[in-house]
Amino acid sequence: MNVVTDSLLSIVVPFYNEQDNAVLLTEKIHESLAGYNYEIIYVDDFSTDNTRKVVKGMNDKRVHLIELKKNYGQSLALAAGIDHAKGEYIITMDGDLQNDPSDIPEMLGYAVQDDYDVVTGIRQKRKDSLVKKIPSKIANFLVRRVTNLDIKDNGCALKVFTRDIAKELNLYGEMHRFITLLAHLEGAQIKQVPVKHHARNAGVSKYGLERVFKVVADMMLLLFIRKYFQRPIHLFGIFGVLLIILGGLINVYLLIVKFGFGEDIGTRPLLIFGLMFILAGIQLFTIGIVMELLIRTYYESQQKRPYRIKKITVGGESS
Helix, strand or coil: CCCCCCCCEEEEEEECCCCCCHHHHHHHHHHHCCCCCEEEEEEECCCCCCHHHHHHHCCCCCEEEEECCCCCCHHHHHHHHHHHCCCCEEEECCCCCCECHHHHHHHHHHHHHCCCCEEEEEECCCCCCHHHHHHHHHHHHHHHHHHCCCCCCCCCCCEEEEHHHHHHCCCCCCHHHHHHHHHHHCCCCEEEEEECECCCCCCCCCCCCHHHHHHHHHHHHHHHHHHHCCCCHHHHHHHHHHHHHHHHHHHHHHHHHHHHHCCCCCCCHHHHHHHHHHHHHHHHHHHHHHHHHHHHHHHHHCCCCCCCCCCCEECCEEC
């Protein structure tokens, strides 16, 4: 096997009730990464079966087990594993053996040799039910159309990250499904490669239709962050001004009716709407100003900059 890097790799895998898959997955990772320097980080998301016992029973020095105090969900389980990871490259994958560890060396090659920040898989001949496929296709379509980020398979868990990008990701809710978009927002250079996909080896899927609504809500939040996080006044302020203008036009019309034609306007619902539009517009504009001040405070108090620098070159040499 052609080993493309001597750097430490961290393979992060969230586990929830995967007692029948843990040993086989570990064996496949060892087989696929022979010759590499790596650690395996299993994050047990408060399994109710014997997953923790099985992992501990392997007595494998490469395997780290993080046990969460309660079931937080896949996003926070991933976040815990990434925070613990020490590798220069951090690899994420599912624990149900649908992802194939044998794809990792090729993906790693793109990250190391071609200087990509994220290498993400596109599942070929996906072995999932329609309950999982249809919402996934809808979400992928919406992300492509709204963000202009042409990611064909946002839901593929098999990904290779550089350490810097992985550590900057803020995962919560169902954000693990949009982890590639989060990396893109951090300025990551992204490569997509076809990967194998297998039917679940054992256990049952934890995916249900109720998660579709969570995914949609998280995607809307991401889109807001992408477009307006640094300048919220551009969203709230514009809507506020439009409502004020609309309310003003309504009231001007009513004044003309009142004083020009002598008609009674006190009982007209349109008067209420005009006043409500003006008040709502003022509130939205005020919210935009307050959020603008909060964003400035956020960056200044934590000495953060609203940009990320990948590399600085001075006289032809990186510094």
